[in-house]
Amino acid sequence: MTNIQAASRPFPPELVRSVSPALETHTVDRLKEVWTRPGLSFRDRSLISIAALITRGQVAGLGLYTDHALDNGVTPAELSETVLQLAYYAGWANALSATPAMGAVFAARGIAADQLPAEIPDQFLPLDEPAEAQRAKTVGEQFEATAPGLVDYTTRFLFRDLWLRPGLAPRDRSLVTVAALVTASQSAQITFHLTRAMDNGLTREQASEVVTHLAFYAGWPNAMSALPVFRDVFAKREA
């Protein structure tokens, strides 16, 4: 948010100021402070901010954040796959609702189909078969008898398809997924996905910055509620 043009803000400074002068000052100063922290790149911060906005259905700022994400080095393909990922991890309507704002930015920049990942990739990323077999076994033992359809879709649609799409690196796919989980206070799902994120290359410092950054976008309570889970995942990996 360091280079946001005030003119393109959906809630312009004079409007915010007319309700709370302090909110306008904090919007500029404190978001700048968190965005410029070391430990997480502008690019990563753009991705998780967009994940938070889509997860909460807050489309008003999405055009602006899409513009900045592209300026910050996120590719159109990565944004495209982020929206697809969030259809599964934040809800279908949340992903669809992101398309008008993001589509408008893509159109304005002349980003066309040839810059977007294909419906079905020519080649999927290689699957870590033992890890996936272990995941499927664990979930199957717990829930196969409860919801066989959901267990089947989790394997087929998510772990043998969505996660193997090459348009978004596994580390980044994990990044937006963890951001969605923190934003929605899905503590029960964070352990698996934060572990996976770190297996996929997210460092402990980056993970720490993710939850710090999201305090602003998802609200303090969601960030604070995620901290015990983050602490336990960190401890387990370092044990």
Place this chain on the structure above:
Amino acid sequence: MTNIQAASRPFPPELVRSVSPALETHTVDRLKEVWTRPGLSFRDRSLISIAALITRGQVAGLGLYTDHALDNGVTPAELSETVLQLAYYAGWANALSATPAMGAVFAARGIAADQLPAEIPDQFLPLDEPAEAQRAKTVGEQFEATAPGLVDYTTRFLFRDLWLRPGLAPRDRSLVTVAALVTASQSAQITFHLTRAMDNGLTREQASEVVTHLAFYAGWPNAMSALPVFRDVFAKREA
């Protein structure tokens, strides 16, 4: 959504495709796959999809889903009572926010007041007095001293009024309530209401399909977080 007319989609295929070609394909193929699963009727899937959209405040697709619900055999009276039920179980503003889209479909189809349940029914459904006395006793012992007003309203407004309205069968009232709870990750409230739903006639297979279906509408994390509760309710009933 097998018979969705693309022309009436709030997020048209070409728009979705301009952001993510895969999201458009998955919207068509995967939602079709889940909608056409055996184990839960189109009618029931319409009800729970609408419950999910209202619970999340996602009104953009509500007109389309209302249209399809009516095509799938849901009556105007049942939709009317679903909105009323969700005022209590998803929040008042969520129910009110559903009225423009649903009212527009009703108007277009000439559905008038005589097809909608009266403010106060001529006759309420019979109350299972022993079961209700037990519920009131349990809740009273736990929370009467904490929030007497809420305990009183729960008895008077919900279990001795709302749940006895004849415009929506108890099994269907439970169905939309469980859908709202899964959608909002209200695990602590699912046990009581899923048990009640099954007492009211929802089968285990249908319940399993509800959570599978909602993975798409509420996002995977909400569905996965509900699975342990569903498993435990199933186990307890079969013990």
Place this chain on the structure above:
Amino acid sequence: MTNIQAASRPFPPELVRSVSPALETHTVDRLKEVWTRPGLSFRDRSLISIAALITRGQVAGLGLYTDHALDNGVTPAELSETVLQLAYYAGWANALSATPAMGAVFAARGIAADQLPAEIPDQFLPLDEPAEAQRAKTVGEQFEATAPGLVDYTTRFLFRDLWLRPGLAPRDRSLVTVAALVTASQSAQITFHLTRAMDNGLTREQASEVVTHLAFYAGWPNAMSALPVFRDVFAKREA
């Protein structure tokens, strides 16, 4: 909402009635019943209703509720600080999204900058240093190693700045914070903030009325899920 003018309702009676005649009757009768309960003033009910609407991103009714809050004795400065408080406790975009509706009411009433709290107050409220030192120590021991940035911001931005702003009394700042936490089912955060609210002067009866009132605005499940936490906080204070 006892004195709501039907003409200014975002969802007019005839529209609500066209979907559910009962919903319209309940909107008038039951909201009137809860609003007129003794134990919590109109003013406090206005504040927590607005906190619930902002926390859920339900801006449609926000203009109407802002108007009534001002009629009920909430000052522009208090509304301004409520929005700022919720930027931190409900998410930044939620606070920003409140500004069009609230700003329009302020403009219509000629409420200008001189009636709003300054960006930086001339004088902050005195800090209870021992209590704050204890809070910081507890949080630091738990989470300093997990997310040092978030722990630092919590101290600097929240407890040594936001909470000390004089535009909203600590008891009222706690009131809207607890309302936001109940509305978002943030059980893990309620214990600390309800305790603090009662330390700041919120009575047990008022707290009980808050959760009863919010059942309507946040939905029954959120209110019911908060009850065990309220019960335990009450018990601990009276032990």
